[in-house]
Amino acid sequence: MKKRRMLLMSSLLVIVANLAACSMQRGQAEERQVAPEFPLKVSNVLPAMEDGELTYALVSDTPFEGTLNRVFYSGSPDATVMQFFDESLLATDAEFLITNEGAATYEISDDNKTITLTIKDGVKWSDGEPVKASDLLYTYQLLGHPDYVGTRYTFMVSNVEGMPAYHNGETKEISGISVSEDEKTIAITFTEATPSMLSGIWTVPTPRHHIGDVMTGEVTIEDIVSSDKIRKNPIGFGPYKITKIVPGESVLYERNESYWRGRPALQSIVLKVVSSASILEVLKKGEADIASIPADQYENAKAIDNIEILADVDTSYTYIGFKLGKWDARTGENRLDPNAKLADKRVRQAMWHAMDTKTIGEVxxxxLRFPATSLILPIFKNFHDASVKGRPYNPEKAKALLDEAGFVDVDGDGFREDAEGNKLVLHFASMSGGEMAEPIAQYYIQNWADVGLNVKLVDGRLHEFNSFYDRVQADDPKIDLFQAAWGTGTDPDPAGLYGRQAAFNYSRYTSAKNDELLAAGTSEKAFDINYRRDIYNEWQQLMWEDVPIAPTDYRYSLIGVNKRVVNFSIDPASDYSLPWVWGVAE
Structure with a gap:
């Protein structure tokens, strides 16, 4: 045991630049590792070229999947591809609340149950067809369709009046949605009034005329998912339109001359997939104008003189998920397994305490990454509970919890058996990607070994992004715990990730108290921000106690921008955050 640990730690020391040594000098690390201040907007104020071309790097170690439709996609790489040609009808502000600045305006009824959207004049799909109110209706018809197998039939869809009956195949109409004769206005009525209407409502239309009509039998859901209409030649009403896709590798966009806001600044955008190992060289050579920069490459990125680095705290977090059950496709619910290896919450609490996330972030x-404490991010200033401190690195506390749970080393091999005295091996799934993926996974494995838990990588290796999520989502019995990440979206409501009916709830955790609090957080009472804050504070405390997942870090998102780029910002409150104004100077 001691020899194995020494060999592992020796290799880690080489790979992660004396990570363990820095861990032993935590106080010094705290003094020198301070996240720097970053700008949110580029400094170049020169006029944009009339017909410039910008190259955008999608930094990924795996091809993008290419499901280019908001109803059906699953991964963030596809979302990155869609941002240039696809939009919601309603815009949002810096607090992620809907506004009237988008392609449609809205009004809400006095009882807070009905929202009415009116599409502005001149809003057209990139093929010249008008965007219709029935195109937004079609999105809801797809999301709620009995044959829909995606993961987005969540509360803000099921809460539409009449949606459950439609979803169960009892009717072909959604009674809570009505469209005006002139196709400019759509009214959506919800069964329960909810403040999530202001931050989580679906307003992305789907071009029925382009992808085909499920409601008439012209196509099936299965036809759409595999269709070239969303994989090779999708359309949107955003500032650019796709003219060529090399599947998984690159996309060429051209200016959408009929864009409703006005003529976009750039003639074309080239998006290409670039590996995390290559991105700094690509930026240095000027082969990409905009790209995310892996945080572990920040020091080297600072030396590239032809770019500026912008950054802000991201809307995402990394976590360790514990497999506690399975998804029941028949009922559309998560089901706990009382015999799961990690069913005892004290073991999960111990594993969180055993992880030295602070040193990983600092060193x-x-x-640029710092320990996560709660499942509602600090960016949601009204709802993040700063009094929840997470479970800081504390191996002795972890050992005490494991002892209390009856997980003790019976045979003296250095690893604990389970509460029944059986050999315990926990199988850990983690993704490949970037030079630090392997050492971080191994460091956590060593952290857990330090408190007596025998954790091994699933199949002895890391897994590619798409296959990793396929296995996690399918509840592969080989996986006991996994490392993943979430982008939270704009709605603080966590039900879409942790609810009983949430397909994204990959831990499969459920409890009556969780149901109660999630329902209360989106209830009519929750229009009172103080009430909603209290509910979400209680929910954060519940998740801290039950630990279905252990959040490991919040992070800064670093964006490298070539100094020729103008009118670009990562501040969501800025007009320069919209791709149609981005440009390049001579």
Missing amino acids: LYHG
Whole structure:
């Protein structure tokens, strides 16, 4: 045991630049590892070229899947591809609340149950057809369709009046949605009034005329998912339109001359997939104008003189998920398994305490990642509970919890058996990607070994992004715990990730108290921000106690931008955050 640990730690020391040594000098690390201040907007104020071309790097170690439709996609790479040609009808502000600045305006009824959207004049799909109110209706018809197998039939869809009956195949109409004769206005009525209407409502239309009509039998859901209409030649009403796709590798966009806001600044955008290992060289050579920069490469990125680095705290977090059950496709619910290896919450609490996330953030990521404490991010200033401190690195506390749970080393091999005295091996799934993926996974495995838990990588290796999520989502019995990440979206409601009916709830955790609090957080009472804050504070405390997942880090998102780029910002409150104004100077 001691020899194995020494060999592992020796290799880690080489790979992660004395990570363990820095761990033993935590106080010094805290003094020197301070996240720097970053700008949110580029400094170049020169006029944009009339017909410039910008190259956008999608930094990924795996091809993008290419499901280019909001109803059916699953991964963030596809979302990145869609941002240039696809939009919601309603815009949002810096607090992620809907506004009237988008392609439609809205009004809400006095009882807070009905929202009415009116599409502005001149809003057209990139093929010249008008965007219709029935195109938004079609999105809801797809999301709620009995044959829909995606993961987005969540509360803000099921709460539409009449949606459950439609979803169960009892009717072909959604009684809570009505469209005006002139196709400019759509009214959506919800069964329960909810403040999530202001931040989580679906307003992305789907071009029925382009992809075909499920409601008439012209196509099936299965036809759409595999169709070239969303994989090779999708359309939107955003500032650019796709003219060529090399599947998984690159996309060429051209200016959408009929864009409703006005003529976009750029003539064309080239999006290409670039590996995390290559991105700094690509930026240095000027082969990409905009790209995310892996935090572990920040020090080297600072030396590239033809780019500026913008950054802000991201709307995402990394976590360790514990497999506690399975998804029941028949009922559309998560089901706990009382015999899961990690069913005892004290073991999960111990595993969180055993992880030295602080040192990883400070040393490997130069202070650009910091320990996550709660499942509602600090960006949601009204709802993040700062009094929840997470479970800081504390191996002795972890050992005490494991002892209390009856997980003790019976045979003296250095690893604990389970509460029944059986050999315990926990199989850990983690993704490949970037030079730090393997060492971080191994470091956590060593952290757990330090408290007596025998954790091994599933199949002895890391897994590619798409296959990793396929296995996690399918509840592969080989996986006991996994490392993943979430982008939270704009609605603080966590039900879409942790609810009983949430397909994204990959831990499969459920409890009556969780149901109660999630329902209360989107109830009519929750229009009172103080009430909603209290509910979400209680929910954060519940998740801290039950630990279905252990959040490991919040992070800064770093964006490298070539100094020729103008009118670009990562501030969501800025007009320069919209791709149609981005440009390049001479």
